Amino acid sequence: MPRPPLLAASLLLVSAGAFGANADAVDAAELALGKRLFTQSAVPACALCHTLRDAGSEGAVGPVLDEIKPDADRVTKALRNGLGNMPAFKTLSEAEIKALARYVSTATGAAASN
Numbered sequence: 001m002p003r004p005p006l007l008a009a010s011l012l013l014v015s016a017g018a019f020g021a022n023a024d025a026v027d028a029a030e031l032a033l034g035k036r037l038f039t040q041s042a043v044p045a046c047a048l049c050h051t052l053r054d055a056g057s058e059g060a061v062g063p064v065l066d067e068i069k070p071d072a073d074r075v076t077k078a079l080r081n082g083l084g085n086m087p088a089f090k091t092l093s094e095a096e097i098k099a100l101a102r103y104v105s106t107a108t109g110a111a112a113s114n
């Protein structure tokens with residue numbers, strides 16, 4: 001007995017639904033990139049100097065980010081210009097800076113401003 005084509009059709013609908021969630025997937029990818037940069041790929045990694053609970057880091061050179069809760073603009077400025085003993089991160093791309101700003105401001109509960 002031939003299988004009804006209904007099953008294939010509903011599978012298609014389900015995957016179309018997943019594409020509908022594209023914006024969420026992009027957000028999640030950006031946050032994941034920010035976290036990866038924070039914990040290991042930025043040079044030097046933010047985690048070496050900063051404590052951030054979400055990232056599991058306990059660096060003690062710079063301020064505890066969970067306490068100062070910087071918004072995205074503040075993170076962006078620190079990365080572009082450096083601040084005190086924190087170096088400017090000249091080798092990061094715009095997308096990487098944005099991902100870090102988004103990740104840090106989200107992870108600390110500060111309102112993201114972009």
Ligand code: HEC
Binds near residue numbers: 085086087
């Ligand atoms: C070599 C150690 C070091 C590294 C690596 C480092 N920071 Fe910092 N960071 C500091 C210090 C020190 C300060 C405090 C500067 C001051 O207020 O004089 C600071 C301050 C900050 C601030 C607060 C800025 C403000 O306006 O008060 C943010 C946000 C920040 N860092 C984010 C990051 C991020 C994100 C990274 C990784 C890309 C990073 N830091 C890497 C040492 C570091």
